[in-house]
Amino acid sequence: MQKRFEDILQALTDPKRLKLRLFIEGNVIGVLTGLTIALFRYLLELSEANLPRLYQFLQENPAYIPGWFIVLMAIGCILHWLLRMDGMISGSGIPQIKGVLMGKMDMHWARVLLLKFTGAVLGIGAGLSLGREGPSVQLGACLGQGVGRLTHRSYEENHYLLTAGAGAGLAAAFNAPLAGAIFCLEELTKNFSPYVLMGAIAATVTATTVTQFFFGMEPVFHMGEIPVVMAGNVYAMLILLGGFVGILGLGFNRMLTISLDSYAKSPLKAWQKPLLPLLAAGVIGFFLPQILGGGSPLVDALVEHEYAIGFLLLLLTGKFFFTMLCFGSGVPGGIFLPMLVLGALGGAIFAKLAIAAQLMDAQWAVTCIVFGMAAYFSAVVKSPVTGAILIMEMTGSYQHLLSLMLVSMTAFLVAEWAGSEPVYDMLLNRSLGLMDRARIYIKESRHNLS
Template sequence: MANRIEAAMRMFTEPRHFKLRLFVEGNIIGVFTGLLIALFRRLLELSEQAAPVLYAWLAVHPVWIGGWAALLMLIGWILYRIVRWDGMTSGSGIPQIKGILLGRMDMNWARVLVLKFAGAVLGIGAGLSLGREGPSVQLGACIGQGLGRVTHRSYSENHYLLTAGAGAGLAAAFNAPLAGVIFCLEELTKNFSPFVLMGTIAAAVTSTTVTQYFFGMEPVFHLGDVPVVSAGSVYILLIALGAFVGTLGLAFNSMLTVSLDGYMKAPVPGWMKPMIPLLAAGVLGFVLPQVLGGGSRLVDSLVLTDYPVLFLLLLLAGKFAFTMLCFGSGVPGGIFLPMLVLGALSGAVFARAAVLLGIMDPVWTVNCIIFGMAAYFSAVVKSPVTGAVLIMEMTGSFDHLLALILVSMTAYLVADLAGREPVYDMLLNRSLALQDKLSHHIRKRRIVFETGIGAGSLLAGRCVRQILWPAGSLLVNVRRGSEEITPTGELRLREGDELYLLIDASRQEEMERLTAEKLT
């Protein structure tokens, strides 16, 4: 019996069974991520249910308002201490994961796991307009990295496991396994590696299965029956919706930068900064409670309640301003869900205006709300496929993929023509620019780098010996379809080849420029 176990373990660790190992490890990551995110979601749901009851009670018993304000200030101080203890817990967490995958950052996975969980529950639970998806992605990544560190996996395999955990976190947060996989490929790694795909699919599907055990198979948003749109019949209207929402999305990155800079330059002590949005939440709980928290209930209410157009504009402006105020403070929490809520509000405004102008039937209002979420996400994150698939899974509307893609691509083009940088890249670049404050996170090491040769790239059609490779790099393998090729100086590279290089982490961008697709 012992010999059989030993033989099985030896087979499991053989290089030719690497994909099998990633699949098994992905399932392990998915189970633990699903359990953790299920607890995370449950705590946030309880706080979301308690908030209206609390503010209604405070309105009747105003003598306790001072005590609630003091509690909010205490939460703000705790959040300040959490971020001071480990800066990797600040904000969304997605830029930090991208930084780790680039070899530019590192994190203490166990410490970040505990602090990020506690900080996000406290901040979002207290009413901050932040999302659960960024923390969920980082929590899943912590579990993936933790498994790799505990089992002493290689640097490259650690990255595969971290990516699998990130995809599992997003999938569990939104009950969207396909979007979790595509997010990892399109946004995190920007590389359709079979190794990334194997671990991420296993982790995302397993984590979603675990969370569905606790929450059922209901989609995150409950929008009722959604009429099926024939893209051809309303083609111009869909393009107009994408352009309108994409234009509104242009302000998101700019104002996010203004908010972050404003907090950085504000002449107030650091410990007071998290208290500013928390005290603002305490006021908004009485005057505009709809903008508190992530906002999933607000999206549901857009279908159930016939809001006047002026109130929709107030909700849009209030949610936007409060999200900027919250995220700029640097407390743990994401912008993913608030982005979707802003997109839904933008779609609702567009629908109401189109109905008033007589160019759209009111029955299509719910469609505009759904398409607006995908469009806003695509304009801000610039990942249109992820946006379309995510909204499809979150709403349970699987008959609208063509329309979702059309609206998402229109919004993406608006942002691209305006020269907008993807929001997570922008946040990552801000962090890396402050290297004096992040010097203890910077990694300077050689890594195994995987990249594909794009159409018309500088490497396509050239022999290995003719290429001026980045200093210190070593080409160790070339994959052409299913064929593994040992590189020699005379090997002529082709478009679509997958290259595996041993390279200094700081040279990754230089290598990506060499392999990037060139438009003619």
């Protein structure tokens, strides 16, 4: 028996069987990531369901309002403390993963796993306009890296496992296994590697299966019946939709840079920066609670309710600037889901205008909301294939892949024509630039002292 076990172990460690090993390790990473993200999603959905009830209670019992703001300030202090312990948990986490894969950053997987999980639950749970997908990607990547390091894998194989974990995190966050695998190829590695694909497919499918055990097989967004696009004039409107939402997406990266620069140049001390968006969330919760948190309920509400165009513009403006205020502070949380919400709002506004101008029937309004998400994602992230497949899986609209690709590519071309940089590349380059300037400053300081 022992000899058989040794033979199996030797066979698995043979470099010629790397694909088989990646498949097995990918399944292990998928199980670990699925369980972790299931808990992560549960806690965030719990807060998402109870936050509106909390604000309703506070409106009925105003004596408790000061206590809630004290809680928000305490959360801000905890987030500052977590960020001081490890700066790699700041923001989305996806640029950090790209930096690790490029060999320009390093990550202490166990520490980042614990701190990112805690920080994202506290920040997003308190109402910050940030998404769960970026943290989910980083949490999965931490688990992938952990498996590689605990089993003493090579540098190259460690990268394959980290990438597989990142894809599993996205898949588990959104019930989107195919999008998770494509994300690894199109966004993280930017090449079609059979080794990356082998680990990613195994990890994403397994992670999604685990989360579906807890949350069911329903799509993340509940869009109801989405009409299938058949007529030529509707295709023409979808091209216009892609262009319209693509133009809206051009302002996202630029405003994100302005927000980050504003925080960096502000007189606020480090511990005060997380307090600003948290206290803003406390105020917004009484006047426009729809824009709090990631925004999944808002996307569903766009389908269920007939909002006036003025209110849609208010939601779009409020969600956009509140997301900038939150992300610029550097607290743990992603921009993936807020991007999709902004795209859905852009699609809803386009539908209102097109229907009012009698260019489109009212039945296509839901289609515009769904396709607007793919268009905004493609314009900002510049990964049109991932965007189309992600929205297809998140809404269950599998028969719309061709139309989603058309809209995504239109928005992508608008961003390409405008010279817009992919958001995660922009954030990574910014972080690397700050690191280089910090090294130069330290070197000059040591030289002056000597």
